Amino acid sequence: MHAMWMSVTETIKCGGKLIDVWPQQQKPVKRKCNRTSFEKKTHYYEVTPRENPAINSTFQHKYPRRRWFYELEIGDPSRNVIEKIFRAASTNPSKQSRKIKKVLRVNNTVDILEKFEKYRETVKRRSFEHKYNNNMHPRSIVDGNELLQFHVTTMTCYSGKKKIISEICKDPSCCVCRLLQSGFRNSRDGIQLSTSSDAPCERASRFSNRKNVKRAVIVCRIIAGRVVNKDNINLGEEYDSVASGLHLSSQCLIVKDSSAVLPCFVIVLN
Template structure:
């Protein structure tokens, strides 16, 4: 699966052109902290048959351990068009993790090479999916839309600052954790993210966590249940999957 992701990462960059970034009027939002400067993101609707969508669907299904994994109906796939400065923050964080590992003589090749970049899922819901979407859509302003609020804030919310950002390598974990209410048009969603995990600590074995960049409840080599990341710059949202 990792080799498939590497191919997709090279073919479909998770950023938008400068011409795609449009600044809008500031709106008050008491639940989302956001970045100091407004950084517009957009969602690109990928139609059935799109090569990038095909690969994302394969990744989503192969990351499942269920026998019925092919029965999950994927309704929509969106590509997140991130502004250039968001990618800059992501790459800057990667370099800081690599430098820290080098300075401390940490013997972990992946950290030194790419900061130990992983492909992980963030589970949430999306409530604006009923709208008639254009090929390129701006994020909605519904405070209850998990996808739009997370992407808009760049994973900087009060709750995440307090508890860390929880991600998973297993799409089953996403499915099990998302609770969809009876509210109309609310769908389960998984945000596919590039994550700089850096030096990962096992929460069972490590007490203080000093010197680690993220925390895991299990070994990442075997589809860990959860990875907790504290720095939002370590995460770059790339795709959104809606399924039934």
């Protein structure tokens, strides 16, 4: 599963180009019209919104500055890999494969990617300073102990009639959009993730019968850093993430810093 995931991240890198984030300025278009001899000496051009602030609002509405999602169609190689990873991380793969409705790639901005990489370097530097600590994970020095994790939640802005999802909605109850908009900073007690793609979600169970509420799984890259067991945390001990259960490979992982989480894909389920 790790090899499949690396093939996707190397190809897509969970981010977009600058032109995907900011709209390109349109080139002036020469307007054809019947002109007099005097007018022939003058060139007429369509005015772009940046030259005329009066129509900036119209331009911004027509050309949004941020496209949050790109839908991966059925048969897309990246979607096929994500579905395989999703099923491999499920306790019931055959059931989960039938539930996938849409797969969306998150279009992370350059700032978000830089913040994620900056946090990685911070963890690596801190790990190197404590490299002789017996509890330090060796991968923390190499890549910050990067892991593939799932965050199970709900999405309300998708309905069967809506064919394309490209922007976040304004519904305060849509957890996917609010988490992405805030950069996962809504979680006061840390960000709960899991190695299982069908981990229990209290909110999903509570609102499963409501109209247009869909169960959604956010596929994330995370910098776990130094991981400690929640039952063995010592006072004053430094750590980056907390694992539940008897082993550090437990399904549940709580990350303290939102900069450690990079959402890459959203899987919308039936």
